[in-house]
Amino acid sequence: MAAYDHPTPETFELTVVLRALADPARLDIVRHLERVGEANCATLIGTRPKSSMSHHFQVLRESGILRTRIEGVRHRNSLRREELDERFPGLLAAILSGP
Amino acid sequence: MAAYDHPTPETFELTVVLRALADPARLDIVRHLERVGEANCATLIGTRPKSSMSHHFQVLRESGILRTRIEGVRHRNSLRREELDERFPGLLAAILSGP
DNA sequence: TGCTTTGTTCGGGTGTTATCGAACAACAGG
DNA sequence: CCTGTTGTTCGATAACACCCGAACAAAGCA
Numbered sequence: 001m002a003a004y005d006h007p008t009p010e011t012f013e014l015t016v017v018l019r020a021l022a023d024p025a026r027l028d029i030v031r032h033l034e035r036v037g038e039a040n041c042a043t044l045i046g047t048r049p050k051s052s053m054s055h056h057f058q059v060l061r062e063s064g065i066l067r068t069r070i071e072g073v074r075h076r077n078s079l080r081r082e083e084l085d086e087r088f089p090g091l092l093a094a095i096l097s098g099p
Numbered sequence: 100m101a102a103y104d105h106p107t108p109e110t111f112e113l114t115v116v117l118r119a120l121a122d123p124a125r126l127d128i129v130r131h132l133e134r135v136g137e138a139n140c141a142t143l144i145g146t147r148p149k150s151s152m153s154h155h156f157q158v159l160r161e162s163g164i165l166r167t168r169i170e171g172v173r174h175r176n177s178l179r180r181e182e183l184d185e186r187f188p189g190l191l192a193a194i195l196s197g198p
Numbered sequence: 199t200g201c202t203t204t205g206t207t208c209g210g211g212t213g214t215t216a217t218c219g220a221a222c223a224a225c226a227g228g
Numbered sequence: 229c230c231t232g233t234t235g236t237t238c239g240a241t242a243a244c245a246c247c248c249g250a251a252c253a254a255a256g257c258a
Contacts, residue, residue: 001205001254014197015121022117023246042204049248054206056246073204073255090193098113098187100224100236122216141234148218153236155216172225172234 004061004068009083012064017088020063021095026056033066033079034096040074065092103160103167108182111163116187119162120194125155132165132178133195139173164191 020026029044045053057077060066064084069076084092119125128143144152156176159165163183168175183191 014194015123015126018117018121018194019245022114022121024114025246027114040204050205051207051249052247058206059245073202075205088193088197090189091197094187094189094193095113095117098190124216139234149235150219150237151217157236158215174235 001070003070006061006067006080007064009064009087012084012087014088016063017065017084017091020059020065023056023059025052026060027095029056029060029077030065030079031096033077038076038078040076042074100169102169105160105166105179106163108163108186111183111186113187115162116164116183116190119158119164122155122158124151125159126194128155128159128176129164129178130195132176137175137177139175141173 021030025048032044033039041050041053041057057066057068057075060077061068064080064087066077067080069078079092081092120129124147131143132138140149140152140156156165156167156174160167160176163179163186165176166179168177178191180191
């Protein structure tokens with residue numbers, strides 16, 4: 001599969017980022033990635049079907065919150081912490097630190 | 100009119116707050132309130148009809164982002180900065196400081 | 199060439215949200 | 229009272245988002 005397109009920090013939109021984070025499933029994904037650094041889709045599937053997870057990863061990817069690197073058959077996801085912080089300083093930290 | 104119900108900080112929900120902020124019109128309202136401190140609904144109406152504005156204020160109020168104080172026929176709105184910061188430290192600052 | 203693993207894509211069903219006009223309610227001032 | 233101002237509420241519509249199963253694609257491996 002070809003590599004994904006990822007937006008550049010200059011094109012990140014605050015409302016898009018906030019909307020991406022305003023969902024419990026995606027917030028779970030983000031929090032989990034913060035703990036483990038990098039994870040593929042399958043290891044994050046709890047009870048949800050993979051088509052749902054794929055959708056959530058897409059939303060997070062297109063908003064700029066995470067990057068997906070393809071490694072063979074696996075898609076490795078990680079937070080774009082520095083780039084997000086460059087554009088919206090403190091935002092991710094505030095969201096990850098809270099309840 | 101009777102006073103509004105406002106949620107207490109302990110009941111603020113991160114996803115609810117983020118969803119409330121993930122809308123251009125509401126983000127405009129929040130940014131404006133940050134500049135002027137307190138404002139009623141009418142002074143914030145640009146091109147949108149008042150029924151739409153009333154809806155956005157309701158969403159912001161019920162998420163805990165702002166407080167509405169009734170003064171005669173006017174509804175005075177102001178950000179709940181301290182309470183929001185108590186529950187989600189740094190969140191509002193990150194959103195208000197960015198682009 | 200099959201078989202398995204990992205994700206994506208497609209289609210449909212369901213629910214939520216935004217938007218706006220029109221009607222209504224509360225209050226203040228004459 | 230009557231009128232103007234300020235917002236809310238109602239009803240309808242349209243757009244969007246979430247959810248999930250099923251089919252598909254790509255890669256690795258026997």
